[in-house]
């Protein structure tokens with residue numbers, strides 16, 4: 001039996017999947033929340049414990065309400081007068097003309113509530129354990145996948161990642177006082193992919209419950225997509241199949257899908273080759289495609305942009321810098337910011353910078369050519385191995401996003417990205433090489449004066465540094481061909497004797513003074 005006291009544990013607007021209070025109440029609600037005192041209707045806290053057969057899903061089921069929010073697939077950047085659209089319950093990745101798809105929300109329904117209303121609602125859900133809103137993604141459920149039943153959601157309470165004030169790095173290396181790193185990689189599987197994968201796997205869970213023929217979910221990967229897919233599928237008991245380019249991903253990334261029980265294929269090709277194969281295979285077999293070609297993924301990823309605004313108390317930063325590979329994420333950020341502007345939460349959007357490794361730089365070349373004809377490249381090896389991609393599936397999305405926010409594309413050489421990573425680490429971070437690519441872009445734009453010392457700037461950190469320890473070991477061992485490794489900090493071997501240790505320490509301490 002579900003205890004009736006559960007109904008009284010939260011104000012109803014915190015637990016319902018429909019906004020409850022009318023817009024004119026929201027300013028009041030917000031003020032209350034900001035003052036950290038409970039809304040008047042909150043009962044005195046009790047030390048409630050659930051009965052054996054109760055859980056947070058049951059609570060969500062009891063509290064769910066009907067609503068009129070909806071979303072559908074439409075051709076990406078299509079002609080609005082064309083009527084082509086598909087239910088999100090269809091298994092489809094391309095429009096009738098072969099172009100990309102986008103998830104389009106019924107904005108007229110969302111606009112029935114004011115910007116102030118949405119801010120108060122989203123703010124009220126942060127940091128709770130209420131299913132599914134405790135997740136940073138599902139706390140924005142009405143804007144993500146409004147029609148999914150809470151019961152079908154597969155979530156690890158992802159999102160709500162740290163927006164880190166890079167105080168020392170900003171001051172020491174860039175003369176900046178308002179520099180932030182959005183640590184999307186401090187996450188369930190160690191990358192931002194969790195944000196999109198919770199949405200995609202939840203939808204697959206729904207489709208399978210509807211008896212749709214989905215025998216498994218598959219992706220091509222440079223390591224992070226496969227890790228996220230495998231974890232969320234394992235949590236839901238859904239078979240995962242991953243195509244990996246042999247010897248091109250880190251050990252830590254490789255072991256993730258193996259440990260989570262996915263069927264792992266190591267293929268003698270690069271990521272672009274794996275991507276081509278998974279597209280062919282998913283066209284033949286009832287395996288659902290989990291790469292960002294599937295626009296559902298981007299609905300989850302866009303919440304990182306909304307979260308950044310929320311973390312700045314809905315003030316808009318000047319710049320957001322995102323490392324780009326298959327190029328879904330740069331569009332996801334744009335879409336998140338744009339929705340906040342359209343729905344009245346903010347009145348402008350930041351300028352976006354997409355940062356690429358020079359060894360895998362098709363977007364950069366396209367940008368430099370003045371957006372002339374796009375040409376895929378053969379991506380060369382890079383320490384930023386997760387963005388070693390030469391033929392990005394979301395090229396059109398990225399170009400659209402950058403053109404619409406006065407965006408910039410910057411490239412980083414191997415030495416630049418590794419030095420930037422080492423410098424960031426020396427100020428207490430432990431970032432991945434892809435974040436080093438983004439920091440290089442920042443260095444270059446600061447040096448040119450494009451980004452000003454006081455500009456509020458966010459660098460998106462996309463994966464956890466612990467996935468890329470070998471790159472750091474190579475750098476700090478001074479063991480990289482043609483690289484000075486100028487910030488290497490190798491361990492010093494010394495005899496285990498007091499005198500030898502003291503001599504060494506004295507030398508070291510004198511050097512510092």
Ligand SMILES: Cc1ncc(COP(=O)(O)O)c(C=O)c1O
Pocket residue numbers: 191222224225292323324325326327328329330386387432434462463
């Ligand atoms: C760690 C990391 N950073 C950046 C990216 C680039 O994201 P996107 O492919 O959406 O451009 C990826 C994946 O491609 C990644 O795994």
Ligand SMILES: N[C@@H](CCOP(=O)(O)O)C(=O)O
Pocket residue numbers: 219220221222223224225226290291292293325326328386387
């Ligand atoms: N870096 C990605 C590459 C695939 O990108 P996706 O967003 O299209 O899945 C990875 O980790 O596999």
